[in-house]
Amino acid sequence: MPDLGTKRRVLIVEDEDNIALALDYLMTREGYDHDRIATGAGAVARIRETRPDLVLLDIMLPEVSGYEICQDVRADPALATVKILMMTARGSAMERRKGLAMGADGLIAKPFELKELRSELHRLLNPEAAP
Template sequence: MAGGSKPRVLIVEDEDNIAIALDYLMSREGYEHDRIASGAGALERIRDTRPDLVLLDVMLPEVSGYEICQEVRADRGLAGVKILLMTARGSAMERRKGLALGADGFIAKPFELKELREEVHRLLEAGATP
């Protein structure tokens, strides 16, 4: 987000209805954003675009959000990328697993847009440099 540019958000979500809602919210908040619908190309897209935040579904086709999170955290060049895991399986155990793998936040589906917006703001502000 250097130089006052808009934060960049990558949405990794395979369910179109959820992706449309996330797209709407990111547009309304003024973020630059993009979407990929499967886990297979997500890591490459993250490396290519270096988003400030990844909204990452846990249950994706081909590669899970947990695996993507782990790969991002293993790549020192992606250290500044924030990850918000989203899952319909929002148990405490799932939350602990996601955070242990390096996620910066965790939100259970279905979520309120207000709750998601607050979490996105928190993560982006935490990554901002004064």
């Protein structure tokens, strides 16, 4: 259920159109304001410009990896409140540890289950509602 106060903003950083379309549909259905960038090169600049509440960040991107983007965002104190949920097709324990060590707030394996993704979105965007 969407937050009735301020609309949460999500930036999707995903190069695969089919996945981005599915994420776009989910964000619309959940009531989140969202945008997408398809390459890693302009992601940090877009994050600085739009100040999203959450970045859904693919790890394997053209030009700049999700790890590098995550590190850059975490190195900028002005972006300290931006949550990062990394997405990877290689959902190994090592990938998870590396993502979390870089400063991600969570990591989800692709293909993801809708229920799991919804749960992560809710956890990160509505922490006050968590049990």
